[in-house]
Amino acid sequence: MPVEIVRRDGGKKFPARRLKKVALAILDLVGQKNTELSVALIGDREMQQLNAQYRGKDYATDVLSFPFETSVALSPPLLGDVIISVDKASAQARERRRTLDDEMITLLIHGIVHLLGYDHERSTQDARIMTRLEKKILRQLCEREVIKV
Secondary structure, eight states: OOEEEEEOGGGGGSOSHHHHHHHHHHHHHTTOTTSEEEEEEEOHHHHHHHHHHHHSOOSOOSEEEEEOOOSSOOSSOEEEEEEEEHHHHHHHHHHTTOOHHHHHHHHHHHHHHHHTTOOTTSOHHHHHHHHHHHHHHHHHHHHTTSOOO
């Protein structure tokens, strides 16, 4: 269950080793341990460009997810890409009075849940379902002692 982490620009500020361990644990928890996941840690400038290009929103966001869609069977199957702005995560961590590590894990969980097909922007009911799943994953990571919150 390979997880590939790439760090560019602002993303170089955050160490990837721990995030990779957490990503592997999340994939296991959601029944996707035999899939591949790509995680990119970038800065706000690049995130703004991606958000404008793919969502038509000309500002930096905290996390984007791109599910891998193909009719070709790959082994191992590819789940998709999670892209996190370390700059935005750092600002949010300060605002929320939490560590950058905690914020990055929260965004990673959020991004992976999007890759599984959940979308909080469809409806309030979908948002509640997605939030519950994210909290469940966070709780299970704590129970397995992958993270401490």
